[in-house]
Amino acid sequence: MDEEHFDGKKLIVSDKEWIRRLTPKQYKVMREQGTEPSFQNEFYDFKDHGIFVCAGCGLPLFSSDTKYDSGTGWPSFWEPLFPENVTYREDKGFFSSRTEVICSRCGCHLGHIFNDGPLPTRKRFCMNSLSMNFHKKEESSSL
Numbered sequence: 001m002d003e004e005h006f007d008g009k010k011l012i013v014s015d016k017e018w019i020r021r022l023t024p025k026q027y028k029v030m031r032e033q034g035t036e037p038s039f040q041n042e043f044y045d046f047k048d049h050g051i052f053v054c055a056g057c058g059l060p061l062f063s064s065d066t067k068y069d070s071g072t073g074w075p076s077f078w079e080p081l082f083p084e085n086v087t088y089r090e091d092k093g094f095f096s097s098r099t100e101v102i103c104s105r106c107g108c109h110l111g112h113i114f115n116d117g118p119l120p121t122r123k124r125f126c127m128n129s130l131s132m133n134f135h136k137k138e139e140s141s142s143l
């Protein structure tokens with residue numbers, strides 16, 4: 001099986017396997033750095049308590065505790081759950097450069113980070129709902 005290979009840190013998945021595993025919309029966002037429409041995505045106004053994980057590999061990314069309403073129409077967070085689970089990459093556009101946020105394990109595109117977030121970090125992690133799955137917090141479990 002070469003479709004997927006884990007070297008202890010990074011998950012290497014073949015393009016063919018990503019196409020099989022993701023919906024066409026997810027593939028566009030997660031593998032081709034696309035952006036889903038604002039206000040027309042699953043999590044922008046979502047208020048349940050739990051953990052958002054990478055839709056590509058299940059790595060925990062954000063807690064609902066750090067989610068806030070940024071008014072942008074995309075799910076926004078001021079801090080990742082574990083700093084090492086997200087990786088930053090310069091995304092050079094035609095008019096400006098932004099910082100892209102990708103999953104540290106499978107390399108899928110998640111969204112972008114901006115410096116106009118709320119306290120205490122002043123960061124805004126602007127995520128795509130398509131890049132994440134949600135795991136509801138169990139009443140008795142403490143994470």
Ligand SMILES: [Zn+2]
Pocket residue numbers: 054055056057058059103104105106107108
């Ligand atoms: Zn991932």
